[in-house]
Amino acid sequence: MTSHSTADLDPEFFAKMVESVGVGVGIYGDDGQFAYVNEAYADLFAVTPAELIGEPLWDIVPAIEESNFDQYWESFDDGDTREAETRHTYNNREIPVATVTTRRSRNGTAYHFGTIKDISVRKAREQEIERQNERLENFASIV
Numbered sequence: 460m461t462s463h464s465t466a467d468l469d470p471e472f473f474a475k476m477v478e479s480v481g482v483g484v485g486i487y488g489d490d491g492q493f494a495y496v497n498e499a500y501a502d503l504f505a506v507t508p509a510e511l512i513g514e515p516l517w518d519i520v521p522a523i524e525e526s527n528f529d530q531y532w533e534s535f536d537d538g539d540t541r542e543a544e545t546r547h548t549y550n551n552r553e554i555p556v557a558t559v560t561t562r563r564s565r566n567g568t569a570y571h572f573g574t575i576k577d578i579s580v581r582k583a584r585e586q587e588i589e590r591q592n593e594r595l596e597n598f599a600s601i602v
Contacts, residue, residue, distance in 0.1 A: 483556075483575035488568065491516045491528045500575055503556075504549040511549070519549050535562040537569065547575065555579055 483500025487493050492515050501508045517525040522545045535541075540561040547554050560573040 483577075485511075485573050485575060486570050487516055488570050489532055491525070491532070493519075494570070503547070503554050503575070503577055504552050506550050514549070519547050520545060521548060522546070532571075535560075535569075535571065537562055537564050544578065 481499065483503060484495070484497040485493055485500055486495040493512050496508045496511045498508060501511055504511070511519070515525065517523050517528060522543075523531055538561070540559060543558050543560070545556060545558065547556050555578050557576045557578050558573050560571050562569055562571055564570070
């Protein structure tokens with residue numbers, strides 16, 4: 460079996476692999492601005508990836524405030540991975556998402572690499588179940 464390093468692989472191959480995962484991908488550095496987003500992430504907001512590149516994280520992720528970004532950034536060690544459920548907003552759209560963010564360094568520069576999955580359908584289903592449970596509780600209290 461032949462071993463290949465990632466250095467042997469074409470950047471276009473990586474781009475195709477990232478697109479094939481079927482979830483949004485975003486990469487940002489210590490300035491908090493997106494350096495890369497894939498088509499799937501941009502599609503959540505009906506924009507092109509180019510429109511999101513350079514946008515600060517705090518303008519899209521309300522849970523991260525600009526004044527707290529440095530503290531957030533410094534709270535990661537290289538290789539740390541965190542999962543969260545939050546909302547991303549852009550272009551008059553608000554999307555509930557599940558994120559997995561990992562810090563990785565390349566040539567001495569740290570980046571956060573995140574996958575972003577739209578969980579709108581799951582959240583809507585959870586709200587409907589909650590409403591049904593409330594109706595059942597109301598009915599049971601009457602009976």
